[in-house]
Amino acid sequence: MRRVTLHTLYAGPDRSVAAGQTAEFDDEEAARLTAGGYGVYADAPRRKSAAAEDKPVEKMSVAQLQAYAADHGIDVGDARTKAEILAAVEAAREAEAEA
Known part of the structure; x- marks a missing residue:
């Protein structure tokens, strides 16, 4: 079974x-x-969608942005809307690029 x-x-x-x-x-x-x-x-390991990783963050859905933030250790705080989450993700990416 x-x-x-x-x-x-x-x-x-x-x-x-x-x-x-x-x-x-x-x-x-x-x-x-x-x-x-x-x-x-049900016991098979889940794999990440390569399509979501290749997609520009501006084109990601709220769920994809939340997953992206979690996968990359980005704290989105109280952000709930796409615009708020996107702003948090972009700010974290810019900070990382400057470092």
Whole structure:
């Protein structure tokens, strides 16, 4: 048995599992689901999206900016809006460039 986190709805003869949920499947069904791109093994290490790292910070979403700040040790303080987080990230990048 393997645990799979699904990207799509799974509807089988015995049950259904919503997208985003993790469920146990026999080895054969788990391999079929992961090979088809319908899910990932729950115990597989997550990898960072290279696309987010390559994207200019000005084009990042709030979630991407928050992840970028966390990954780079940037304290955004009480910033919540995209403009506030972006200002904190850019200030930290400028300070690093000057150092």
